[in-house]
Amino acid sequence: MNKTPAIGVFDSGFGGLTVLRALLSHIPSARYAFLGDTARLPYGSKSRRTIARYAAESAQFLVREQGAEFLVIACNTASALALDAIQDAVPVPVLGVIEPGAASARAASQSGDVLVIATDATVQSHAYATACRSQGLRALEKACPLLVPLVEEGWTQHPVTAEVFRIYLDELLHQAAAEGMSPDTLVLGCTHYPLLRPMIEKAVPAGMRVIDSAEATAEAAAKLFHPHESVERSPAAQISCFATDSVEKFERLGSRFLERPVGHVELIDLGG
Template sequence: MSERPVIGVFDSGFGGLTVLRELLKHLPGADFVYLGDTAHLPYGSKSQAMITRYTHAAIFELVSHGAQLVVIACNTASALALPSLQASAPVPLVGVIGPGAEAAAAIAPAGGTAVVLATEATVASHAYAQACAAAGLSAVEKACPLFVPLVEEGWIDGSITEQIAEVYLREALSLTEEMPAAIVLGCTHYPLLRPLLGRVVERIAGNVPIVDSAEATARRTALVLPDAVADTGVEPAIRFFATDSAAKFARLGPSFLGRAIEHVETVDLDG
């Protein structure tokens, strides 16, 4: 096992690579193991019991490869599986929903409102609304189902994506009587749309800050594992695992991670 801290990162696919990208920035003293459950995505169509089963298996798979902490870089798994697994997990777990809500609350006035943009499954769970309420913040949740396929097609800019984003944002703003204090990106795909969303938000709502749950999660992880914060000057080692379509993972993953992915190993969570 490496002498450096090892952080495991789990997602239902490769969207969680945006979280890994932020972890690499904030915890340069760690090595990483990433597992994408590409055989069973999307998690949004699965039952809570099935999502919990696969998340549990992924945690133990990552621990078997040396992970001393696991980041659940999947909003659906964070909402539906993390609460029941937290106490019994063999290592500390960090989800993406609590940190995102707390980051929004930190910049919002008391009693303010956040607009949460997320997938239909995450919105249906109301996990962000609950997390925001716990942080003293009201929340309006808006499902944006077209964002994920647009990102995966590489359409992160351009007039079509911008028009769709404007429709979603105007619909979200119509649900609140006041201008939101923050807009939370509640899906791991959405950070790739942040520049475009920033333009649209400024045009229709003015200067409303956008909170990236991936960045907030990395900051939370740094608090849990402070030994990994110092930059030792050594390039972090990263191992990538997928449960299916390793070639597709290697092809699409770099646009999320911001760096090349040389090799993806295949594992089975159904055993």
């Protein structure tokens, strides 16, 4: 490809920067516009209709105002509840995080039994269980509501976080055993969780594969763009970040998720 692709990345907050980070490593030669709809988060507590409207407005901003030719929905809730609405709202291809995560779990699992950890809203949608089932997998989902605030507190390598994760994992493994499952794969179904990956990989039983939906989504996107292009000789990516509120928190915490400075975050207004 000679042309620099313009990729829009959307999340309700800034957790989706882990997806942008993965995209940068797989498609470094693109121009990226990232939008965090921070004024209207959390999406998880809102109705499907409201989420669909918010996500469609955000997608239209990225396509119409920022010229995005391809959209990545780096938000599990919007991927679970509003992917169709987003696809209807914009004339460009749209990729969510859930299907790639489930496909990656299918590739990794020998037993066909997988565990999924995510936020309460994502678990209640059962989007991962549905996507895994369509891949021929059995999935057991568990909400881990303390992990996001622990990541946002910066305690990604803290003993308290390791202890909280051990408690959640024990509950999940016990439930899996009670249901006669033999899980060999754990899917990280929340964009905040990749920051905990080193700690999670130490905690899981020997041999259990850890699948990161952010990484899986970036791999799926890369296949659509330059399957044969070598990453090494690509020019640097251009990144523009936008938020609908809380620019200060985005700038302060975002660099941890992106693993590079996010720079200036532009405040935009998408309405109420």
